Amino acid sequence: MEPISLETATPLAPIIPEIAISEPTVVANSTLSPSVLRKNAIRISLRASTVDGVFTSIYLTIVTGVLLSNFLVELNASPVIIGMLSSIPMLVNLIQPFGAYLSERTTSRFRFSILTNVSARILWLFLPIGIAALSFGYINSQQLIVLTLVIILLINMLQGLGHPSWMSWMAALVPRQIRGRYFGLRNSAFSLTVLTFIPIAGLVVSKWPGGTLQGYAVLVVFGTLSGLIGLGCQYFQVDVNPQMQHASVLGSLVKNAISGDTDNSSQTTDTQPETIENTTDSIPDSSAIKGILNNSNFLMSLLYFSFQMFAINLSTPYFPLYMLNNLHLDVSVVALYASFQGAANLVMLTFWGKLSDKIGNRSILILMGIVLTLIPLFWLAIDVSFFGIWLWLPLLHMLLGGIWAAIDLCNNNMQLAIAPVKQQSLYFGVIAAVTGVCGALGTTIGGLIAQNPSLGGLPAAFVVSFVFRIGAVVPLLFVQEARKNSLTEVIQTLWIFRKQIVEN
Template identity: 45%
Template sequence: MTALRIEANPIPAQSKDVACDRPTVRSSLRASTLDGTFSAVFENVVRGVLISNFLLGLGAGAFEIGMLTSIPMMAHLLQPFGAYLSERTTSRHRYCLYIYGVSRLLWLLPAAGIFAFSHGLLDAHQLSLLALVVLAISNALDSIGCASWVSWMAVLVPAKIRGRYFSFRRSLSGLAALLTIPAGGWLVSKWMGGEVEGYGVALIIAVIIGLISLGFQFRMRDVNPQEEAAAHAAIAQQSENPSAKTSLLKDRNFLTLLLFLGLWTFGLNLSAPFFNFYLLDALKLNVQWVTFYSSAVYGAYFLAIVLWGRLADRIGNRPVLLINCLLTASIPLVWIYTDSTLLSIWLILPLLHLVKGGTLAAVELCLGNIQMELAPKAGQSGYFAIAAAVMGITGALGTTAGSFLAELPGFGLSALFLLSAIVRLLSLTPLFFVKEARSHSIRQLLTTQGQRFAQIGQPVRVKV
């Protein structure tokens, strides 16, 4: 595995549990990378195109497909409760291990239900309901553990290399997804017992791999939230900077970011859950085509994220977000003109998914990193939890509204894609007012590039 250069640890020396030497940081980051890579295999089996195809095979409609996205979004409401619980524990590792271990073991229930369905013990409706119930409980547990995990990463990863490290970690996760989706699609479509039973086999394999990923967390530096909070509280009392003691409700900069996150997530989820449904139901494409397009997304994600990570470390997260959110907002407009012709199947749809993967890499990376940049070190998990809850509420509202509008007579998916593009563009307005210490303004970047091009265009003077 490629080694990362770890710079001086920025964690204050007052926190003896947090501060650690360079080899320990490097070992923790490598273990976290392996954890993320194996987790990506699990996540792409229990979410995304494979479970969508599974539910469609059981006769599910647009409402059930919309629930696949709205349930995880609604589960984010539990993140503040999870942050409250995690701050009262004495080990980030044990907390995450118990939460995510139970969450992943639950997926053995739908696997057992699939084989009961194959023997006539369950009908299609009961199996669909079982899968959605397990999805809801699993996502609720994931949300309860998420704020603690993000706080753990914020402590372990030095601020100066967050862009590079998380881009590297996500690129390996994208590569794992790139291999998992076509392999899973092939297993499901070629299984001798049918696609539904094939998905049950894929679930069992995914659960085993998901448990292996948790084993790598034993090699990560543990953090005691109690000692960490006490150290940061002592620093805040000694600090002359009043912003170190600012509460969330008085932090105008973070509240502006929350406004952007809410509007953006609503606009994104108006249409995002229905692209695969559009391919499978409206265009009547085979699931192997859909898995191929999903693999193209992860391929572009894998190639682009390292570039975006390095760029974010140089110019900041905010300008990278602005550029890529603008591109992401225009994607639904192109979907309106797609159909089942060879031009769309072989050219337009692959290009759309490649652009989606490249922009998704930047948006996901910088959305997480900018929260770490703006949240104060004291009480970080609470900030992360509130941000996730806002995104959860607005994302669920967007998915619910999209599901309702998609089934309205005379509205259709094309009108939904157009509405989503408009809302996404309007949601960028608050992002212009967010202030990030390390970021360059768009005007400054354009001025710098313009000066470079002007210098290139000037004639070279040679003294004879």
């Protein structure tokens, strides 16, 4: 993999023709113009990132969500332990600003991603070893629960170090004008994989001859291998050197690289980091902190992200527990519901991606945020009747799939838009750290309410979540988006989209 030099102080799409890439196997044997070669490199990078998302979705389907929750339920874990599955990853997000600090002092986004994520995903192999030890009587179920939580803690610490760098990498590679469409496509591939794989995984766990624990151990091994293959796809993405990305002198260097031949371009790429590193290191870190504190729009969006994470995690981590414990559903049925949610997510992602490119992200987030407030109340209306299990629950999961398709996509796009290009990883790290603490706090409080019958149990946690979700929408009303549309324009655009859907 060879590095790429980027200047991202202005919208990315017009700058793609100015990217200097040294790809010896392509440039040396091609008569195409440098501009075409650079565009092809970006196109290949985005395709590689999409394939990475597919393999990573298999990995995440196994080591998170309903399958991991069912694994702990089989070990007789309490609701607080189930809540810790969500609170640990969010709490460990506190380490992300430190990860951003480290990544900005490296010379390769790719190498930093491999270092952090490969180490993290390999750690999952200790869980099948622990399950085998339980089967042979070397440890008990409570010790295996502790081992699982320790593994999750270490994995999320490593992933927390690498996430801000990955966000900055994608922000540099994906042109601003197509981010909605691209991430909609990437997330669609993600959702299609989940839709196909999770019912199969649920059946494997439920029907495995050696029992559900052994079946899950086999899936963890398979998921880890899939996750490592996904990371291998990042080799085909154009690498970004953070030192060159932030240097003020980069514009002239890029022009010199474009005007020179391929050998000179390679030499420029190799020698620039040493010169530019001194420039970036001379910038005091306190200036970045002051920039964050003085950015009122960023602080308001941070309040929205934090309040939303707190409100959602009061109840969302306990939806699978509600189905497994309160409704006594089999894990294969719960996995089937998850596939319904993935199907709805897949269908709606492309629509939300195109719509966000037209009207912006804020309007969609306000609309879906209002609908999201009602979800905990819908859960309270579910009973164990035939219609409740085979009609209302599938419909509820499909509604969730459509809502989260919009919220995940637009939240991601809004983060990319509001974070200044300079020290972008630091802004991403701050968002992840603050929202992580708020999400972990919400999960912990929700778990305590769910575990205590005198406080009302799970139904009470759902009601509290409903109240806080209403308040989470308020800060979003004050967030300013670069591309702001009036209410009339939003309604007109939605009407046009409706006509197109009807006609098609």
